Amino acid sequence: MRFLIIIPAHNEEQNLSFTLDSLLQQNHKDFKVVVVNDGSVDKTPEVIRNYTERDFRFTTINLQKSGHQPGSKVVHAFKKGLQTQALDEFDIICKFDADIILPENYLQTVADAFVNNPTYGLVGGLLYIEKEGSWMYEGNSNKHHVRGPMKAYRKDCFVQMGGLRETLGWDNIDAILLENLGWKEVVIPELHVKLIKVKGTDYTIRAADYYGRYFYFLGLNRFLAYIASSKEAMKSKSVSFFFDIIKSYEHCRSKKLELMVTKEEQKVINDQRWRMLKKKWLKM
Incomplete structure (x- = not known):
C-alpha cells in the first residue's frame, strides 16, 4: 500500500x-x-x-x-x-x-x-x-x-x-x-x-460565531441547527450562548452563503443527524 x-x-x-x-x-x-x-x-x-x-x-x-x-x-x-x-x-x-x-x-x-x-x-x-x-x-x-x-x-x-x-x-x-x-x-x-498544539488556538472567530457558521456550512436545516445549538449551550450552561449561536446561523442563512455540499448531500447529512438524535436523545 x-x-x-x-x-x-x-x-x-x-x-x-x-x-x-x-x-x-x-x-x-x-x-x-x-x-x-x-x-x-x-x-x-x-x-x-x-x-x-x-x-x-x-x-x-x-x-x-x-x-x-x-x-x-x-x-x-x-x-x-x-x-x-x-x-x-x-x-x-x-x-x-x-x-x-x-x-x-x-x-x-x-x-x-x-x-x-x-x-x-x-x-x-x-x-x-x-x-x-x-x-x-x-x-x-x-x-x-x-x-x-x-x-x-x-x-x-x-x-x-x-x-x-x-x-x-x-x-x-x-x-x-x-x-x-x-x-x-x-x-x-x-x-x-x-x-503538539491544541486545535482552535489560532482562530480569531468567537465560539458562538464558529458554531453558528459550522452548523450552517454543515448543511443542517433550521430544526437540527437549533437542537445542536441547544446542546452546545447546555454544555456551557448559558442561555445567551444559545441565542448567539442561532444569531450567527441565521445571519449565514439570510446572506445565503454558498454551501459546498449539494442538495442531495444535505439530505444525507440531515438524515444522519436525525438518526443520531433519535438514537441518543429520543431513544428511538
Whole structure:
C-alpha cells in the first residue's frame, strides 16, 4: 500500500520537524509527502527544505497566504498539494496536520487495516495532548470519529465521495458521505497520535460565531441547527450562548452563503443527524 501524505503548514517552524521526523521513523517506508507551505512568514520553508534536500519522498509547494476561513483554509491548501500528484500512483490518501507526532507503526497499522478490511474507507487513531508533563487523551466525546489532523482515506473511497469539501465542517461531512456510500470510518484506539498544539488556538472567530457558521456550512436545516445549538449551550450552561449561536446561523442563512455540499448531500447529512438524535436523545 503506497501512501500520499499531504501536510498543509502555515507558520509551523516550531512543530513541523516533529511531524516529519515521525514520518521518517515509520516502519512502513512506501510513502510520498507533499508539504504545502501556505504563506508562512517564519522559518517553515527552511524546515521543509531540510527534508526535501535529503529524502526524495519529501516535496513541497508554496502558496500565498490563504484568506479562507478556518476549515476551508486547510482544505484549500490540501487540494493545492493534491493537484500536484497523480492519484493513480497511490492506494491511500492522507491529510495530516503539521503539528502531530505519529507512532512509528502508524502507517503500517493503517495499511494493514485497509488490506484486511475491504469496506474500510477512512482510518485513524486517537489524539493525545500534553498536560502537566503527561500525554492525555484529547477528550473528544466521539471515539469513533477520525479527527481532522490524521485522516487516512482509501483512494477509491476518497475519489468516490468527491474528495474533501472546502468548508467549515469538512471533517464531519467526509465521514457522513463515505458512510452513505457504504464505506466505514474506523478508529484504531491503540494508535496514539500526539497533538503538539491544541486545535482552535489560532482562530480569531468567537465560539458562538464558529458554531453558528459550522452548523450552517454543515448543511443542517433550521430544526437540527437549533437542537445542536441547544446542546452546545447546555454544555456551557448559558442561555445567551444559545441565542448567539442561532444569531450567527441565521445571519449565514439570510446572506445565503454558498454551501459546498449539494442538495442531495444535505439530505444525507440531515438524515444522519436525525438518526443520531433519535438514537441518543429520543431513544428511538
